[in-house]
Amino acid sequence: MSDNDANNELLAGFIDESMNAIGELPALLTEFKNDSSNAEAVHSVFRTVHSIKGNAGFFGLTAIKKFAHSLENALDEVRNQKTPLTEDLCRALIEGIDSLDQMLHAVENQTHSETLSEADLKLLEQVAVLSKTKVEGGSEDSAADALLAELLEMAEEMTAAGFPESLHWAERLRGLGQVSTPEAAEQAILSPADMLANEFVIGGVEATMTVRRLIEMFIKAETEPFDDDRSTAFIEAMAELKLCARNGSETALLNAVDEAGRNFKTIYDSGIGVDSMLLSIVWEQIAPALQSRAPQPEPTPEPEVAAPPEAAAPKSPEGESADGEAAKEKGASSKKTKFLRVNEESIDNFLDDVSSLFITCERLKDIQSRMSHAAEVQELIEELRQVNISFSMQANALQKSVVSLRRVPIRGMFSKFPRMARSLASSLGKKLDVHLAGEELEVDKSLLEELDAPLTHMIRNVADHALETPEDRQARGLNEVGNLWLGAEITRTHVLITIRDDGRGIDPNRLRRKATESGAITEAHAERMSDQEAIELIFHPGLSTAEQVTEISGRGVGMDVVRTMVQDNGGEIRLESTLDVGTTFTIEIPIRQAVxxxxxxxxxxxxxxxxxxxxxxxxxxxxxxxxxxxxxxxxxxxxxxxxxxxxxxxxxxxxxxxxxxxxxxxxxxxxxxxxxxxxxxxxxxxxxxxxxxxxxxxxxxxxxxxxxxxxxxxxxxxxxxxxxxxxxxxxxx
Missing domain, CATH: 2.30.30.40 (SH3 Domains)
Structure with missing residues (x-):
C-alpha cells in the first residue's frame, strides 16, 4: 500500500468515526442543559470536539480545525463551570455541531473549503459572545500570526524529514507562538522536553518516574524510529499512567490518557508507521492534564531541547508488572473497529451464491429421501445425512454473515433529521429539541433508503404543523422548546420506527370539518365517525389541515403518499393523537434481506x-x-x-x-x-x-x-x- 493510499484510508476512517460520534452530541448537550449535575455529558461532547480538532489538524483540514477549536473553547468554559449552558448557548453550540457535521460530509464528498464561510464565522462570533471566549482563526488573525504558523509548520516538517537541528527552531517558534498565535487553547502546552524535569503527583501520590518514562519515549521519537517494540513499550507506559490516574481518582487525566491511547492505537494499527508528528497528536491530549499535576518550569532566555538520557530505555518485557500485562491484553482486545467498504453489486452476487447453496442443500435432502427406499445402501444414506447436516449448518452461518454485510446503522439515516428539524423550526420562529433512540441498531441498507423519504416528510410535518410557537407553548404552561422523539426498535421480523411529539395534537373535529368541506366524506358519515377514525382522515388523499399553502406543506399531498410507500414495503403505519398532548406515529415494516x-x-x-x-x-x-x-x-x-x-x-x-x-x-x-x-x-x-x-x-x-x-x-x-x-x-x- 502506498503512503497516499494509507493516508486516504486513515482519512476515511477519521471521517466515518467523527460523523458517527457527532450524531450523539446534540442530545448530550440537551441532557446537560436540563441536568447540570450530569458533568460527563458535557465532558463527552468536549472530548469529541477536541479529538476532531486534533485529527483535522493532522490531515490539514484547516477550516474544520479552526471551527472545532472555537467550539472547544466554549465547551471548555462550560465544562469548567465558568460559563453556564444557557438555552441560547446550547442552541448555538448545537448549530455549530451541525455545521461541523456538514463540513465533514463535504470532506467525504471532496467539496470542502479551507476557509470558513461568512455564516460559519458569524455563528462562531455568536458562540464566542455567549460563552465569553474568542473566535479562533477569524478575520482578526494578523499577518504575523499566519507567518509564524507557516514557519512553525516548516520547521516541524524539516524535523520529520531527518533534520534534527530544526527541532530547536520549532521549539523557539512554539515559544513565540505562545504569545501571538491564535491557537489560544494550545498556548500553555509544553513540549515533552520542557516537562521532563518536573515532579509529578497524581491523586496525592508521587508519580514522577511513571510520567517521566512516558515523556522520554516522546522525546526519543523525535530522533529515532518508533518500531514495534517501542510501540509495545509505549502502550504499556500509557497503561501504567492510566492505572495511576484511576487509583488516584483523577478523572480528567484518566479520560485524557484513555482517549490518547485510542488515538495511538488508531495510528499504530493503520500501518503507516509512527513518527514524532503523529505522536504530537497524542501528546496534545495528555500534556494539559499532566501540566496541572506539575509546577510550571521557570522561563529561560533560550529554551534548549534536553537530550534523552541514556538510561531512558523502556523496561524490558521481563520487568513489566501484572497490571501492565493486563492493561496490554485489554488494549489488544479493544482494537478499534475497522470498516470495509464493499461494492454493493459484489455483495448481491455473493448472496446469489448463497441462494444456490440452499437449493443444493434441498436437493441433497431429496436424494437422501429417494435413496432411503433401498435397504442395501443404508450406510451410505447415514453418511449422506451427516454431510447434509454439516452442509446446512455451514450454509446457515454463511447466510447470516453475508447478510450482515448489507446492514448499516440506522444512525446514518437518523443523524440528518435533528439538523433538518431544528433548522426548519428556527425558520418558522419555533424552538425544537430532537431526541434519538435506537440509532445504533442495524438494518438492510435498501430498507433505510425506502424509509428516508416518508420519515423526512413526517418530521417536516412535526416542525410545521405539530409544533407551536414559543409564545403559544408558554400560554399552555409548557416549556417554550418543543420536543420530537425519533426512535427505532427491531423485533425478530420487523423494524419499528416511532415519531412522537409534544405539540398541539390532531383535532378530530377540525379534520371532520375539512373532510366534509372538501367533499371527501358526507356530514352524516362524519357524525358517525369515532375520534380515532376522524384523525386517521389525515391519510386521505388531498386532505390537509393547514390553513394556508406554504413551501413546506398545505397542498394535501403527503401522509397518503407516506402510507402508500410504507404499505408498498409490506408495512403499516399507526397513529395516536391527543389534543394538547401530542401525536405518535408508529411505522412497522418487515425486515428486508437481499436473500x-x-x-x-x-x-x-x-x-x-x-x-x-x-x-x-x-x-x-x-x-x-x-x-x-x-x-x-x-x-x-x-x-x-x-x-x-x-x-x-x-x-x-x-x-x-x-x-x-x-x-x-x-x-x-x-x-x-x-x-x-x-x-x-x-x-x-x-x-x-x-x-x-x-x-x-x-x-x-x-x-x-x-x-x-x-x-x-x-x-x-x-x-x-x-x-x-x-x-x-x-x-x-
Whole structure:
C-alpha cells in the first residue's frame, strides 16, 4: 500500500468515526442543559470536539480545525463551570455541531473549503459572545500570526524529514507562538522536553518516574524510529499512567490518557508507521492534564531541547508488572473497529451464491429421501445425512454473515433529521429539541433508503404543523422548546420506527370539518365517525389541515403518499393523537434481506405447492370435516372454546378446489397468526417443514399481495410463499 493510499484510508476512517460520534452530541448537550449535575455529558461532547480538532489538524483540514477549536473553547468554559449552558448557548453550540457535521460530509464528498464561510464565522462570533471566549482563526488573525504558523509548520516538517537541528527552531517558534498565535487553547502546552524535569503527583501520590518514562519515549521519537517494540513499550507506559490516574481518582487525566491511547492505537494499527508528528497528536491530549499535576518550569532566555538520557530505555518485557500485562491484553482486545467498504453489486452476487447453496442443500435432502427406499445402501444414506447436516449448518452461518454485510446503522439515516428539524423550526420562529433512540441498531441498507423519504416528510410535518410557537407553548404552561422523539426498535421480523411529539395534537373535529368541506366524506358519515377514525382522515388523499399553502406543506399531498410507500414495503403505519398532548406515529415494516431464508411449512393444494412461513403459524390442525361450521354465512372453526374465521386456500387463490369432503373425512388446517388477528387456513395436504430461499415477486406481480415470493424446492419445482398477514387482513375485511 502506498503512503497516499494509507493516508486516504486513515482519512476515511477519521471521517466515518467523527460523523458517527457527532450524531450523539446534540442530545448530550440537551441532557446537560436540563441536568447540570450530569458533568460527563458535557465532558463527552468536549472530548469529541477536541479529538476532531486534533485529527483535522493532522490531515490539514484547516477550516474544520479552526471551527472545532472555537467550539472547544466554549465547551471548555462550560465544562469548567465558568460559563453556564444557557438555552441560547446550547442552541448555538448545537448549530455549530451541525455545521461541523456538514463540513465533514463535504470532506467525504471532496467539496470542502479551507476557509470558513461568512455564516460559519458569524455563528462562531455568536458562540464566542455567549460563552465569553474568542473566535479562533477569524478575520482578526494578523499577518504575523499566519507567518509564524507557516514557519512553525516548516520547521516541524524539516524535523520529520531527518533534520534534527530544526527541532530547536520549532521549539523557539512554539515559544513565540505562545504569545501571538491564535491557537489560544494550545498556548500553555509544553513540549515533552520542557516537562521532563518536573515532579509529578497524581491523586496525592508521587508519580514522577511513571510520567517521566512516558515523556522520554516522546522525546526519543523525535530522533529515532518508533518500531514495534517501542510501540509495545509505549502502550504499556500509557497503561501504567492510566492505572495511576484511576487509583488516584483523577478523572480528567484518566479520560485524557484513555482517549490518547485510542488515538495511538488508531495510528499504530493503520500501518503507516509512527513518527514524532503523529505522536504530537497524542501528546496534545495528555500534556494539559499532566501540566496541572506539575509546577510550571521557570522561563529561560533560550529554551534548549534536553537530550534523552541514556538510561531512558523502556523496561524490558521481563520487568513489566501484572497490571501492565493486563492493561496490554485489554488494549489488544479493544482494537478499534475497522470498516470495509464493499461494492454493493459484489455483495448481491455473493448472496446469489448463497441462494444456490440452499437449493443444493434441498436437493441433497431429496436424494437422501429417494435413496432411503433401498435397504442395501443404508450406510451410505447415514453418511449422506451427516454431510447434509454439516452442509446446512455451514450454509446457515454463511447466510447470516453475508447478510450482515448489507446492514448499516440506522444512525446514518437518523443523524440528518435533528439538523433538518431544528433548522426548519428556527425558520418558522419555533424552538425544537430532537431526541434519538435506537440509532445504533442495524438494518438492510435498501430498507433505510425506502424509509428516508416518508420519515423526512413526517418530521417536516412535526416542525410545521405539530409544533407551536414559543409564545403559544408558554400560554399552555409548557416549556417554550418543543420536543420530537425519533426512535427505532427491531423485533425478530420487523423494524419499528416511532415519531412522537409534544405539540398541539390532531383535532378530530377540525379534520371532520375539512373532510366534509372538501367533499371527501358526507356530514352524516362524519357524525358517525369515532375520534380515532376522524384523525386517521389525515391519510386521505388531498386532505390537509393547514390553513394556508406554504413551501413546506398545505397542498394535501403527503401522509397518503407516506402510507402508500410504507404499505408498498409490506408495512403499516399507526397513529395516536391527543389534543394538547401530542401525536405518535408508529411505522412497522418487515425486515428486508437481499436473500431471505426462512423455515416454512410445505403444503399441497391440488397440483400446486405452497409454503407458509413458520413464524406465522400457531398450530397445525387435523380434525373431522364435520367440525367446520358456519357463522353469518362464513366458515368458522372452534378450537378449545375459541372460534376462528376459516378460509380455503384454493378459494383464496382462485385455483380449482378439491372434491367436496364427506363428514367422515379429516380436514387439514393451519392456524395462522398475525398482527391483524388469527385465522384458519384449510389446505388439502400438509407435507412438512422445509428451509427455503424466498425470492421476491414484487416486480413481477406487484398487485398480488397474498403471495410474498417464490421458493425453489429440492426436486427443482417451485412453491409460492404465502403472505399470511395479507390473507388474514383480507379475511377480516
Amino acid at each position: 431471505l431464508v426462512i423455515d416454512g411449512l410445505l403444503i399441497n393444494e391440488g397440483d400446486e405447492r405452497f409454503v407458509v412461513p413458520f413464524d406465522s403459524i400457531r398450530e397445525v390442525i387435523d380434525l373431522p370435516y364435520e367440525e367446520l361450521k358456519t357463522a353469518g354465512g362464513a366458515p368458522v372453526v372452534t378450537l378449545r372454546g375459541t372460534t376462528y374465521a376459516a378460509v380455503s386456500l384454493a378459494e383464496t387463490l382462485a385455483i380449482p378446489q378439491p372434491e367436496v369432503k364427506k363428514k367422515s373425512d379429516r380436514l387439514s388446517a393451519v392456524l395462522m397468526t398475525s398482527k391483524q388477528g388469527d385465522a384458519c387456513l384449510m389446505v388439502e395436504k400438509v407435507v412438512g417443514k422445509r428451509k427455503v430461499v424466498v425470492n421476491s415477486l414484487q416486480d413481477i406481480l406487484p398487485d398480488v399481495r397474498s403471495i410474498s415470493g417464490v421458493a425453489q424446492l429440492g426436486g427443482g419445482e417451485l412453491a409460492l410463499v404465502l403472505s399470511t398477514a395479507e390473507i388474514v387482513r383480507t379475511l377480516r375485511r
